[in-house]
Amino acid sequence: MKTLSKLHAKPGIWMTDAPHPECGHNDVIIKIRKTAICGTDMHIYQWDDWAQNTIPVPMTVGHEFVGEIVEIGPEVTGFKIGDRVSGEGHITCGHCRNCRAGRRHLCRSTQGVGVNRSGAFAEYLVIPGSNAFKIPDTISDDLAAIFDPFGNAVHTALSFDLIGEDVLITGAGPIGAMAAAIAKHVGARNVVITDVNDFRLDLAKKMGATRTVNVSRESLTDVMADLGMHEGFDVGLEMSGNDMAFRSMLTSMNHGGKIAMLGIPGKDTLIDWNQVIFKGLVIKGIYGREMYETWYKMVAMLQSGLDISPIITHHFSVTDFQQGFDIMGSGKSGKVILDWN
Numbered sequence: 001m002k003t004l005s006k007l008h009a010k011p012g013i014w015m016t017d018a019p020h021p022e023c024g025h026n027d028v029i030i031k032i033r034k035t036a037i038c039g040t041d042m043h044i045y046q047w048d049d050w051a052q053n054t055i056p057v058p059m060t061v062g063h064e065f066v067g068e069i070v071e072i073g074p075e076v077t078g079f080k081i082g083d084r085v086s087g088e089g090h091i092t093c094g095h096c097r098n099c100r101a102g103r104r105h106l107c108r109s110t111q112g113v114g115v116n117r118s119g120a121f122a123e124y125l126v127i128p129g130s131n132a133f134k135i136p137d138t139i140s141d142d143l144a145a146i147f148d149p150f151g152n153a154v155h156t157a158l159s160f161d162l163i164g165e166d167v168l169i170t171g172a173g174p175i176g177a178m179a180a181a182i183a184k185h186v187g188a189r190n191v192v193i194t195d196v197n198d199f200r201l202d203l204a205k206k207m208g209a210t211r212t213v214n215v216s217r218e219s220l221t222d223v224m225a226d227l228g229m230h231e232g233f234d235v236g237l238e239m240s241g242n243d244m245a246f247r248s249m250l251t252s253m254n255h256g257g258k259i260a261m262l263g264i265p266g267k268d269t270l271i272d273w274n275q276v277i278f279k280g281l282v283i284k285g286i287y288g289r290e291m292y293e294t295w296y297k298m299v300a301m302l303q304s305g306l307d308i309s310p311i312i313t314h315h316f317s318v319t320d321f322q323q324g325f326d327i328m329g330s331g332k333s334g335k336v337i338l339d340w341n
């Protein structure tokens with residue numbers, strides 16, 4: 001079968017042939033229809049330090065997908081051939097304390113599809129049946145293909161009560177922009193989003209942010225004064241992984257503010273801990289999606305009118321994958337879909 005794989009320990013990704021996966025007793029095989037390119041795939045593509053230390057070569061990449069079930073292991077229940085599914089790319093151990101308590105997103109032994117095991121940029125993907133997630137007919141293939149990053153946005157945004165709250169999102173990448181839409185949908189008051197990229201800030205505006213701030217030109221403090229926000233933000237969603245953005249979030253929070261951190265900060269990030277202590281801030285780290293409450297909420301919010309469709313800005317046939325990676329790398333895109341049909 002055709003795959004997009006990391007074949008060499010250097011920048012790039014290559015189309016190649018790989019054997020058809022085998023279906024274990026607890027697995028399903030999914031014929032991939034569409035995939036989306038994630039920031040993680042870009043790290044692997046660019047072969048940065050993280051990728052060099054994490055990704056064995058060769059490796060079939062990719063974990064954002066929608067497809068249909070074509071084979072079902074004998075122990076799997078709840079699915080039938082032809083079911084349209086996306087799936088959770090974190091494969092958890094099932095044995096640790098958290099897994100056994102139903103807190104699978106906190107598993108100590110998580111394996112990543114397309115990171116630690118063969119991924120979704122392939123004609124066929126094998127995952128445990130318990131990781132597949134059925135998609136209702138009302139949800140398009142395009143949206144189903146981005147449930148993984150949409151789930152990051154939902155998990156982060158719904159970590160704290162947002163109703164009537166003033167929310168600061170740092171980083172208007174695809175996940176930050178989707179978080180802006182979610183925050184508005186669930187009833188936040190001001191949803192202010194920062195970035196240094198105007199294309200992405202415009203996209204976040206389309207997604208429902210009430211105010212965008214290009215921090216390379218504008219001061220967040222001025223914007224807060226403009227909005228009459230004299231006390232600070234109630235909730236912060238850190239979605240840039242940028243040290244400066246995180247530090248400015250800390251200084252912009254109200255006392256008792258709550259921060260959910262999805263962005264992965266640099267290893268030696270320094271912050272002013274006085275901001276955390278004397279403001280009594282609550283900071284929660286976010287990894288992946290809750291299994292499967294986040295998935296349930298994603299479907300429910302789309303069905304209750306949440307519109308995240310503007311975040312998909314580009315479509316390519318998988319044979320034109322290079323264009324897809326180039327546009328992702330340019331910063332002038334939201335989500336990029338590759339069509340496998």
Ligand code: NAD
Pocket residue numbers: 038039152170171172173174175176194195196197200215239240241242244245261262263264286287288
């Ligand atoms: P992305 O890289 O596309 O977006 C990050 C955005 O932050 C970019 O638009 C960038 O221009 C912006 N930025 C850079 N400097 C900034 C600054 N000083 N102030 C404000 N914004 C700034 O990433 P994404 O795919 O949207 O993901 C968001 C973050 O979440 C990334 O850091 C990613 O690595 C991380 N992530 C974490 C998890 C997890 O499970 N914890 C999962 C997925 C992604």
Ligand code: ZN
Pocket residue numbers: 092093094095096097098099106107108109
């Ligand atoms: Zn576990």
